[in-house]
Amino acid sequence: MGSLLKFGLIGLGVCLVLCAVAAVVFMAVFDPNDYKDRISRAVLKETGRALTFDGDIGVTFFPSPGVRLGGLSLSNADGFGAGPMVSVRSARVTVRLLPLLTGKVRFGELELDGPVLNLGRDAQGRANWDDLVGREPGKGGKGDRGRSFDLVDLAGVSVTGGELTWDDRGTDVRFALNGLEVTAGAVGKDGLFPVKLSARFDCGHPDIKTRIEADGTARVDFKPGRLVIEDMELSVDGTRIVGRVTVERSGEWPRITAQVDVGDLDLDRYLPSGHGAAGAGLSDATILPGRVLRRLDFGLDAKVARLKLGGALFSNVAVAASGVDGLVTVDPFFAEAYGGTIRLTGTVDARSGVPVTRTRTVVAHLDVAGLARDVTGKDEYAGVADYDSSLSARGQRVRDILGTLGGDFSFKLSDGVFPGVDLIGLARSTHSARDRQGTVEGETGSTRFGSISGTGTVLDGVVRNRDLEVKAPGLRADGHGAVSLVTRRIDYMVRAKLVPTSEGQGGKSSENLIGVMVPIHVTGTIDRPRYWVSIQEYVKALGGVVVDTVGTVLGGVKSVVRGVGSALDNSSGGDEESGKSGRKKFLGIF
Incomplete structure (x- = not known):
């Protein structure tokens, strides 16, 4: 038994020596660089792309057999610029020795330094990788795309100084991941492996610059094209995001689900x-x-x-x-x-x-x-x-x-302050100027209210409201009109009444209170509204005429006085008796 073990060890030693000698002889007589042109021609024939070797190809045997590339680039598709679609400064991958002795291919760690991946779509939606995927057997294709990936088994992945760019000319979306650093554990079929990633994210439209760091556990299945990242912890400019993300090969774009x-x-x-x-x-x-x-x-x-x-x-x-x-x-x-x-x-x-x-x-x-x-x-x-x-x-x-834009809406504001104009002050100023001609402009201020409520409709971007109700201390008002969201112009009428009450929310409605109506126009734009009163219209209101002068924000303002049946002009309105009657009622409020 001892002799058998002795001769076995001697035989194993001889085999190892022969393997070492064979490796030395192989390295002495075989130069993989002699095959670079043949490889480039094969890639060009298969894909129509130029594969360029920027450095030497080296073969290593110790401590594990493997391949080392000095530099490599693959040209882009026609119409996507002169730069390469894929390039790398250097790459190295080894094959694990023991599985190889049993006829299985198991890779060691894949190391990529300075990989650059430029992806994009043209204005017609054609991607720069479309000519490399989905090729049928017998037509310069790859046969079953998923079959070769079943054998992928890596001891780990290391990426340093990487860059990924995306340029979609159809949607004008462009961004880049710069300084990409990735480390991953053993990658095998359906096996979980840890992964870490960090990069700078730069986007020109919209202008976004941020730092991304991710840490999690992933599972990849190359045959159906499925990547699952579990227990993900992502940091974006200090914002912490945790959850789970799944990316699956689907139609034109991958399907992404996230919690x-x-x-x-x-x-x-x-x-x-x-x-x-x-x-x-x-x-x-x-x-x-x-x-x-x-x-x-x-x-x-x-x-x-x-x-x-x-x-x-x-x-x-x-x-x-x-x-x-x-x-x-x-x-x-x-x-x-x-x-x-x-x-x-x-x-x-x-x-x-x-x-x-x-x-x-x-x-x-x-x-x-x-x-x-x-x-x-x-x-x-x-x-x-x-x-x-x-x-x-x-x-x-x-x-x-x-x-x-179209539809309907309702709103209510309670116990608040409306800025921009003092409605009560405007009403008083109008009354003081009732013997003049022209208009009274609203002064900058604010109006306290108990409630403002109403409903309305939207049609072709024009907001219309006819039942505005304002209840404020000393004031009741209703309103109606329109606002164009496209031109941002306003055409609105607020009919305010000063009332002898300090009640706000929950008080009587405006039509049930005694008071003189002050027709306040709201025009201008949403950004710069103008509040004003026509003195002629106010004088007519003193005479008991109900003034409603809202026209349309699209066709201009057309003033109409209900009860008179004609458009208001610049002449003074109302007779002397009506004016006196109106003044008596209005002053009675004060």
Whole structure:
């Protein structure tokens, strides 16, 4: 038995020596660089792409057999620029020796230094990798694309100094991951492995620059093209995101599903200044690109502890959203904000062409003062708001969406302050100027109120309201008119009455109170409203005529006096007796 073991060890030693000698002889007579041109010609014939070796190919045997590349690049598709689609400064991969002796190929760690991947789509939606995938057998293809990937078994992956760029000319979306560093554990079929990633994210449109760090556990199945990242912990500029993400090979774009829990998220740091609806140039911006919507395939279930957007602060945010084949659904978006709640459900349907948007929004008991302070930085507004709307629109650009907006809404503001004008002061100034001609302009100020409520409709971007009701100490008012969201012009009439009461909310309605009506026009724009009274109209009101001068924000103002049946002109109105009667009643209020 001892002799057998002795001869066995001697035989094994001889085999190892022979293997070492064979390796030395192989390295002496075989130079893989002699085959670079042959490899490049084969790739060119197979794909039409130029494979360029920028450095030498080296073969190693100890401590494990492997291949080392000095530099490599693959040219881009036609129409995507002269630079390469893929390149790498150096790469190294080894093969584990023991599995190789049993006829199995098991790789060691894959090391990539300075890999660059330039991806993109042209204006017609053609990607620069389309000619490399989906090729059929017998047509210069690869046969079963998933079969060769079944054998992938890596002891680990290391990427240093990487870069990934994305340029979509159809949607004008461009971004890059620079300084990409990736480390991963053993990658095998259906096996979990740890992965870490860090990179700088730079986006030019919109302008976003941030730092990304990720840590988690992943599972990859190359045959159906499925990547699952579990126990993910992502840090973006200090914002902590945890959850689970799945990426699957699907149609034109991969299907992405995510369940995430976010801490503090400040979206304002990633948005340009003036990004509101009135932002300069935003009216022509495309915010719902139909081509992109029809490619999306995703599912999202997200929770955000605290969210900042447009200066406004939200908490306990919950979002459930999905998108497939051009139909994007949000059901619901829910958030707590300023002592109240916001709930929104909606869809964007781009399956048949131009996107059609439908939303239902419910706001309950929102503190307007806190919201206005955070958004505008001013303490002008006050009150508690309730709002309900069902709206729909059609289009991709902001202007088109606003121009086709339609639906209905209701609102109520309680116990607050309306800035911009002192309605009571304007009414008094009008009465003092009743013997003059022309107009009385509203002075800058504010109006305290007990409640402001109303309902309305929206048609082709024009908001119309006919039942405004204002209850304030010493004042009752009703109003009606229209506002164009496209031109942002206002054409509104507030008919105010000064009343001998200090009651606000819960008091009598305006039609049941004795007082002289002051017809206050609201014109100008949403950004710069103008409050004014025509003295001639006021004098007619003193005579008991009901003045209603609202025309249309689209066709101009046409003044009509009910009870008279003719347009108001610049002549003085009302007879002397009516004026006296009106003055007596009005002064009686004071």
